[in-house]
Amino acid sequence: QQQVKQSPQSLIVQKGGISIINCAYENTAFDYFPWYQQFPGKGPALLIAIRPDVSEKKEGRFTISFNKSAKQFSLHIMDSQPGDSATYFCAASTNSGGSNYKLTFGKGTLLTVNP
């Protein structure tokens, strides 16, 4: 059973455009939702994370939107740049993402930003 569903599988965006990646979860016990960015040959790196007490969190060009009732959250990358080309993973965890609790990952989205 896939607990975190991510879409699209791949995304091509022009430089300066907005990239949007969506995730939906099933487990209502999830209460920590991070996004990871992974470049080829590297481990995933935390990009931004949200907890369900807020509906939106913004850090620079990256914004998470969270809809608790729909059990969905999304990543928006504004003014997308070629350097943003990477694989993006959404994830979810329980217990507010405390360090002793495992992450469940979505399947990933390969983002390509064309110059």
Add this chain to the structure above:
Amino acid sequence: SAVISQKPSRDICQRGTSLTIQCQVDSQVTMMFWYRQQPGQSLTLIATANQGSEATYESGFVIDKFPISRPNLTFSTLTVSNMSPEDSSIYLCSHGGAAGYTFGSGTRLTVV
């Protein structure tokens, strides 16, 4: 979050042999996590390693195939035993912290 050093970064191994992957954290952490990432795929949790106790394995992963050691709060190893080509994958260690989960750079394993 603490920084993780993982090695080897890559290896090519013969089927039937074993490979041990090491992760060193630059500060003490309670839990460490081992993931597998097959080419172009997501991360699948193999096991959770707590210092001083046996690792907890996820469904589909067993200790005989993926023995884990956690001798102290800064170090862990994952061994991939009796390898077959199906074990070709990227293996990653991770730990959680106040700033989120941090991953090692991964070990790219090819079994021939």
